[in-house]
Amino acid sequence: MIYTKIRDLALDKKVSIRQVERDCDFANGTLSKWNKSIPSVDNLKRVATYFGVTIDELLSDKQVTH
Incomplete structure (x- = not known):
């Protein structure tokens, strides 16, 4: 779940x-x-900061859109 969300964020950011x-x-x-x-938590925070989202958004079942 987390990896899928990160992959989707990476695709959005190209x-x-x-x-x-x-x-x-x-x-x-x-x-x-x-x-x-x-x-x-430290690693999650690094990724969240990188994409400009919260840790909660990374862990959420909802789609993150930016």
Whole structure:
């Protein structure tokens, strides 16, 4: 769920998942692992800040639109 939302935000921003990982100082493949593991609050905050959304929006079942 979280990865899908991040992927959709990346598509809207016209950046690759790898670019998001680089810009947020994550290792390659980190975001895709979030399908099976729970990221730390600090890492969620980095991604939320990157996209200009709240952590709640990342975790919500609703579609994020910007």
